[in-house]
Amino acid sequence: MRFSTLAEWLAWQETLHPKPIDLGLQRVRRVYDALGSGAAPFTITVGGTNGKGSSVALLSAILRAAGYRVGTYTSPHLLRYNERIQIDGEPVDDATICEAFGRVDGARGDTSLSYFEFGTLTALDIFRRAGLDAQILEVGLGGRLDAVNIIDADAALVASIDIDHQEWLGDSRDAIALEKAGIYRRGHPAVLGDPEAPPALLSYVDEQGIALHRQGREFGYSMDGAGWNWRGSTGSLRELPLPAMPGKHQLLNASAVLQLLQLVQTRLPVAESAVRRGLETVRLAGRFQLIPGAPAVLADVAHNPQAARVLAEYLREAFGGRRVLAVFAIMRDKDVAGVVGGVADLVSAWYLAPLAMPRAATADELHPLLAAATAAPIHGGYADVAEAFRAARRDARADDLIVVFGSFFLVAEFLAQMASGVEVAHGSTVKD
Known part of the structure; x- marks a missing residue:
């Protein structure tokens, strides 16, 4: 193995690729295919300008409360790199990450990878070997050309759309929305948590034959005393506890998460008790x-x-x-x-x-x-x-x-x- 410590691996990865951000899927897909090691777990991909991390945390908390074994890949980290790759809510240890770094390094040959791409392939490799029921992947930048999009999501959620990262994604909500909508797949559940859908996104999903479920239309929520009610495309839940993460905006995230989970019930059934427990126990550092x-x-x-x-x-x-x-x-x-x-x-x-x-x-x-x-x-x-x-x-x-x-x-x-x-x-x- 090239290095023996996580710090050495990360320092080297920062110098490996000429660009810190290099959107595109060909290089990453080539290395992923070379890694082998079986099919990916059931995949939920989460994108958006804001709300991605909260949505991943909510999905993970509810699915784990339902008894599923769940992997999450997020970025950036706050205190330790290991936060990016978690299984059942716990960061993966240094040794496991370093071993996966070594496998990615061996599979890439002379293919150059950015820091984020190297980490994404590492997470996917760890998750394929971990016997997971589901993996939840947070988009790093945009969606269409982000490294996590080499995996065809079984279900995808775009939490919100606003102006950010204009240098790479465009300077309008329509342009950015098209990049984020690239994580949707025809025939698979697609959810939009933003109640104001950009026209370009609606045209795109219509052209692609994607059945989009939208906040405020196919699903939504309302306050109810100290709790809240949720209605979905095929059901509803009443008097739910507020998410443990503070802020009224978390109800937008939670509402979209519940709609996605409703759409994947045949694959990942979740009881109402697990929804309640997940809402009450979800945590995410650095957000309020x-x-x-x-x-x-x-x-x-x-x-x-x-x-x-x-x-x-x-x-x-x-x-x-x-x-x-x-x-x-x-x-x-x-x-x-x-x-x-x-x-x-x-x-x-x-x-x-x-x-x-x-x-x-x-x-x-x-x-x-x-x-x-x-x-x-x-x-x-x-x-x-x-x-x-x-x-x-x-x-x-x-x-x-x-x-x-x-x-x-x-x-x-x-x-x-x-x-x-x-x-x-x-x-x-x-x-x-």
């Missing part, structure tokens, strides 16, 4: 993750305008009246103005946290963009994320809320520092 304290901290990976608007809605709903201080970082290729504009009227002060990566926008780049959107004070010049957070905490009153958001990488570094004991929160502990 509350860290109790005085002040409290909320960590969220919102990094596009749609996600920022959802974050703002949750702040009004759950923390209305409290002063909000934002520890913020974002990639320069994102719609920075759109993200900032989504929450600007709620933020009393901004603390610009530096990230040691080329894609990250610097404080000098962010300052004029924020100044154009808000009159709130903007603070920068910090050495690292921990220093930016400590500055926010020094300025915060006990009843304030500090929100750490704008990038997966920011939330990952913040949570990693807390997990390793770096003093960023004066003894606060992380609770998922």
Whole structure:
């Protein structure tokens, strides 16, 4: 085997391919076929601009509550690479991943693979050997040309559609929708969780003969006191518990997940009791993750305008009246103005946290963009994320809320520092 540790393998993979993102399926499919080792498990593929991770978590929690053995592949990770490849809710260990890395390396010959492609093939190889009842694959970017799309999904869900990753996917909802709809397959269940279906997507599924189930049409939900009701294309459920993941937007995700599960009942029957147990036990780090304290901290990976608007809605709903201080970082290729504009009227002060990566926008780049959107004070010049957070905490009153958001990488570094004991929160502990 080329390397003996996970860290060595990952460092090498980062240098293997000339492009960090190289959309296309031919190279990945060729290596997948060379790997062999049997048929893929029943496959559910999940795409979307936002809500992918939550939908995967909901699907996994409900199916595991029903007694199924389930693998999930997601990206990126927050604390450890192993989070990306999980079986029955537990990250796969280093040794298993390294062994699979070795098999992928041996099967690829002289085919160059990106970091994401290498990881995708590794997950698929592990899952094919694990005796799973189902594998749930999260699209990394787009859908049509994403590496996970080498597998013909037995059922597919697109959670939401909005503007993001324009450099690769296009600069309109219609263009992006066509890329995401590429995970649907004719003759297999296809679900759209976004209640506003772009016309191009509807034309595409009609041309392809795909029977699409849409939020607000074939299925939907309504609030019912402290719970909610769900109606599907062939049945309904009443007085369900709210998903354990906070935020009203999770009902959009949960509603679409229940419709998909209803459509695959002949293959993966799920009792109502398992639905309830899955909703009550689902967890996902980095999404409205509350860290109790005085002040409290909320960590969220919102990094596009749609996600920022959802974050703002949750702040009004759950923390209305409290002063909000934002520890913020974002990639320069994102719609920075759109993200900032989504929450600007709620933020009393901004603390610009530096990230040691080329894609990250610097404080000098962010300052004029924020100044154009808000009159709130903007603070920068910090050495690292921990220093930016400590500055926010020094300025915060006990009843304030500090929100750490704008990038997966920011939330990952913040949570990693807390997990390793770096003093960023004066003894606060992380609770998922």
